[in-house]
Each structure stands twice: as structure tokens, then as C-alpha cells.
Amino acid sequence: MADQARGELTYDEASSGEPAGRLLALARDVHSHYLRHAWPLDVPAAWVPGPNAIAFIEHTLAAMSGADLSGPARLETTGLLSGAVRLFAQTEIEQRRAGQDTARWQRELAVYLVQIAAAGQHAHLSGALGDTASTVDAGQHNDLFERATARILADLLPPRP
Numbered sequence: 001m002a003d004q005a006r007g008e009l010t011y012d013e014a015s016s017g018e019p020a021g022r023l024l025a026l027a028r029d030v031h032s033h034y035l036r037h038a039w040p041l042d043v044p045a046a047w048v049p050g051p052n053a054i055a056f057i058e059h060t061l062a063a064m065s066g067a068d069l070s071g072p073a074r075l076e077t078t079g080l081l082s083g084a085v086r087l088f089a090q091t092e093i094e095q096r097r098a099g100q101d102t103a104r105w106q107r108e109l110a111v112y113l114v115q116i117a118a119a120g121q122h123a124h125l126s127g128a129l130g131d132t133a134s135t136v137d138a139g140q141h142n143d144l145f146e147r148a149t150a151r152i153l154a155d156l157l158p159p160r161p
Helices: 002-006 019-036 051-063 071-097 102-118 123-129 138-156
Strands: none
Touching: 002 051, 019 051, 019 071, 019 138, 051 071, 071 102, 071 138, 102 123
16 A cells, blocks of 8 residues: 555656756655655555555666766665655654644744753753754744755765766
8 A cells, every 4th residue: 555655756856957956856755745645654664665666766766867876875875865754754744743833843942952052061052053043933944854855965975076
């Protein structure tokens, strides 16, 4: 059933551009798919892939054409990207199920962490937060998936010559 649901992916946006852009388009598509259909997240990640999962792997590998990566590195990148997208979707869905507004939760967490850091016992936390934690807003949440996925891809893909 999970493989059947994955058959809804279209891969339309992942057919042109640079590898990072193609992979980001695939990530967006899968993330949206999980947000529409949360139940496949309950299927263990270790299941044997069916035809639609194999098609996803094929499209992901094709998206990396032009990137200077070995075959094993391409497969690792596929797995890492899939895992990151799954984790993002799972977190968002769990927050929804708990009745949390993600942007509000992020703001409240930021305020809490700033208070903890202000006590002076967590220098690294304080340094990481700087003075930006109190300015977390809904726009930043909406961009979090894009920013984080782009950073992941920047580290997974070799720089262009």
C-alpha cells in the first residue's frame, strides 16, 4: 500500500536545472506527499521497495546526473535525502497531531531557550542563539524545510568546477 501511495509522485519539477535544484524539487514533492498522506510514515523504513519506490530511486539518481559522485555516494545521498525529508514530515505531522502550531511552537521554544541561555551556564547555546532567537516568525518556519534541505544538499553534492 505504501508503494502504491508513492505512485502519486510526478517528478515534474525534477527534470531540469542543476543537481541540487532537481533534488530539492524531489524533496519538496515527497515532503508534500507525506503531509497529504501521513500513514506511509508508519511503515518501517526497512521494507523492501516496490516499483514506485524504485522509480523514486531512479529519479533521484537521475537528478544527480552531472554531479561528480560515485555510484555508492549517489545511493547514500538518496538515502540521506529521503531520511531527512521523512524526518521533517514526521515532525510536522506529530506537531499537528499534538495540536501545535509549528510557528508558534518555534517562537515559544526560542523564548524558552533564550531564557535558559541567559542564565550563563550554556555558552554554546547562547552563542548559537545570539539575538536572533526572539525574532523567529512564521515566515522562517515556512522556509525551514527549504533552507535545511538546501544546506544538506550543499554538503552532499560536490561543488561545481
